[in-house]
Amino acid sequence: MSEAVPRIAQIPNLVDLFPDKVQPDTRPGYQGYLVGREHLLEVVQRLRDEYGYDYLSSVTGVDYLPEGKMEVVYHLYKTLGGPALVLKVQMPREDPRVPSLVPLYRGAEFQEREAWDLLGIRFEGHPDLRRILMWEGFAGFPLRKDWREPYFEEEAKPFKSRWPEGFVFRAEDRNPFGDNVQYPPGFDPETWTPPDDEAIYRVLKRASEEDDLHADTLVVNLGPQHPSTHGVFRMVVSLSEETILDLKPVMGYLHRNHEKIGERNTFLQNMPFTDRLDYLCSMSNNFGYALAVEKLMGVKPPERAEYIRVMMAELTRFLNHIFAIGFLLNDLGAYFTPALYAIEERELILDIFEAVSGSRMMCNYFRFGGVARDVSPDILEKVRRLVYDRLPRKVDEMDEFLTRNEIVRERCEGVGVLTAEQAIANSASGPVLRASGVPYDVRRAEPYSIYDRLEFDVAVRYHGDIYDRYLIRLDEMRQSLRILQQVVRDIPEGPIMTGKPQYQVRVPPGEAYGRVEGPKGELGFYVVSNGKPNPWRYHVRAPSFINLTSLVDMARGAKVADVVAILGSIDIVLGEVDR
Amino acid sequence: MDAGLFWEWVIKSLIIVLMLTAGFAYATLYERRVIARIQVRIGPNRAGPFGLLQPVADGIKLIFKEELTPAGADKVLFFLAPIITVLPSLVITAVVPWGDTVVIGGRVIRLYLTDINVGILYILAVASISVYGIVLAGWASNNKYALLGGLRSTAQMISYELALGLSFVGPILLAGSLSLMDIINAQKHLWFVVLQPAAFLLYFLASLAEVNRAPFDMPEAEQELTAGYHAEYSGMKFALFFMAEYIKMIAVAMIGASLFLGGFMGPFVDRFPWLGPVYLFLKVAVWLFVMIWLRATLPRIRYDRLMQLGWKVMFPLGLLNAVVTAFVVVLVGG
């Protein structure tokens, strides 16, 4: 460590540190630094080792078609806290290559694969650069601006065919046999067999040949049709007896190219669309997206709206965690009882969501500069009764029933361990990171909304095993209740919206990265606007997706039965993983 | 052979089989209702009064379901496996008495099928062959999950049979007989659960493992093995596995009640012998309730821990219990 280590909250001036390698991004509305791709590894390594930027939050690409450029955007953070250091690498569209950051941050693995998959940016030095969300027979890179989907209508919504005349006909109706589906040249869907399986099986570690027991290595596909993958998710594992030698996650079965659809949508149309990411926690998804766009617009919601937002976000965290615990127990083989106890509480919270937003799961409640509807006094009274009385009791009850259960402890303690170093390197976030002993919480590290005024502790546990990931959710539920109690006590009267509600918001050009501490981890939205009604780039940093990087580290050496519990303890939602 | 005796046997066998199959059907309903109550739900209550026709509806559904045989399966064994699974569970209760004797139409009828002098060993023997069906189902399905399930169940059953056998030793020594009738009669005044709490506990745990019930339901662990050995089965073949599981539950409850809870013994059973089956039924119902309760409450033990428990705790405990009981019996002069 040199003398140049600045205060935590201060971003070092990279131009002074790396003259001729780095230049500031001077485009209006943009921040951060542009790095030449040949210097990227060197710059990032020094930033990581000397300046404490040990946490690579987000990697994504943007296709600037009019300028003929591709850009890879990196958001680096310190696990000690503080704002983002944004690095960008620009490259010509014809030659999209960057060095891979996987050697420095393992957490880049999935995100770089995603950028390759969707944008066609080649990350040199990546150990396993295959498609991740799309299938192998897919033609083209769908997030490129010149790529058009089958049944393409227009670049941006609202489509003329559906609005304003109100006469709806869809492009696919005009083309009933679907012969505008595109395949790569020389591809025949009839004779094609997925080649990726072989590739996956080859990279799996097997029992060593010298083993004189000649134990067979059994390759088992857990999923995609498997009751414990919480959706359509696949883990290819190689087994010796019942011990996991290696594991490869395979995802994308629920992929719908959320980001491409998001870029066709107008800004406001994306609000209900974010509900579908982590469909258990639509309120926190709204929150992250609203923050990103508000940063671009430069508006701030009024005080009452901030309180309502925090209230909804914390209720969401509570319901997500109680749900996660219930289903973790289910994965451990408890026949639905804890899950149903959890669901009972969740229903009560969903009642509140329904009362304020009209929908139980797809809430679509946040607006740029406020929230959609006010919270009436009787709903507030309901919340008050929940957070002061019923929910604390239920958390204690769950604690009492489960925490000291002999079988739970035996199954969870010391199983699926993720060390703090691994967690940081893998860009793990949320409860997974904090259970490994890293007290990093976006609500404290880079406070947003009114969290800097609220009193709560960042829960942290130090063993990094399933048991700690279970306990930390209990801790966080208690902290959420603490926040909720303050919120319902202090919520002021006043307007719930800055300005008046409008269907078409004006978003000035620029970029913004809005991140919140979602229940599953750091949920980030990277939005680029070019001043038009639709976002030019709309990227989701999905915590479930990136937390899966750690699955391999947790699962190696565990038993088959443990893998299911480990996956349950990471707490993923496939709507968010696959997007 | 006396023709009347022959027909008596036939009728009694039929009654046992019918009671067990009906018992299977209503054990499923019983389980679903009890678990529903434990889980703050209502459970099936639509088919018939209190949902009493639900098992019938389930049965009809299963009969009309398509039977699939996976490609690459060993067809003969795949077909035989469910049958081999059900048979032992049906015959195992042949030696369990459900009453003493009643007089119907001037004829003295013994309320048990047979009282062979090696009744307990018969139970152990039949229990030990019941694993074949599961093993064969796992092997014949040509499916990795099923194979793993089959392997697990084999290892589990071998391990727990020892503890099960050792738990029988206590009551056998106390009663001085291998016949279940003698054992039940020896409990006229005091149930063996009082004298043999360790053996009772051993029996209870080992029998849970033996019938693959939670928390020892490793072979069919839904979360890991997607139902394990019967993953590839559908329709009536699947129903047979299901049937075997529940009949085995009833059987171990009957056997356990006979060994430790006085079987059909109860107040006034001397004067009204037909109370015997009623008492046995009640004891079995309570026993089943505990099994269901456990399933609704406990997570699954991991497989290697299960083996450790079997070999390192239950087996030595069973041996110790057998030795201590033998000493005490000799010293007291039983």
Next chain:
Amino acid sequence: MSALQWVFIIASLITVGAAVMMVASHRMMHAALWLAVALLGVAVIFVTLEASFFAVVQLLVYIGAILILIVFAIMLTQRSTEAGSRLNSLAWGAAGVAGVIWTALTYVFIRWVVSGTPMQELGASFDDVVLLGKALVDAEGFAVPFEVASVLLLAALIGAVYIAFERKGEGS
């Protein structure tokens, strides 16, 4: 012939037939299962001889324990699902040895004095379990061979544990 004799004849035919099938089947798993049928037939023969204890022990030990271990081992082998070749080079030699042993045994049994005596009806109070139990611990009976067998099994058990421990040490 009485019903019991018919049962005996059918059971022995099934036993012998299953034994032949066991040798003739291609798949190891099928062979093991034919062996189970053969052992089951022997158990039935025990029942017809009113030796219910031996019948049950036959089931418990041979089918319920030993054969299950064989099946377990077969399932763990890699190619358990594939059919093996019909005969290997040693098959004829093995058949010869088995034939010689069978002839010798038959000869011995025919010459044995007991084989000529007619079977006696056993009394209702006859309890083979009691007799067996007494014989096993009686110094005049089989106490010594019984104890010797126990010691042998104990030695085998300790040996097995030792071997298992050795493996574990190397592995880790």
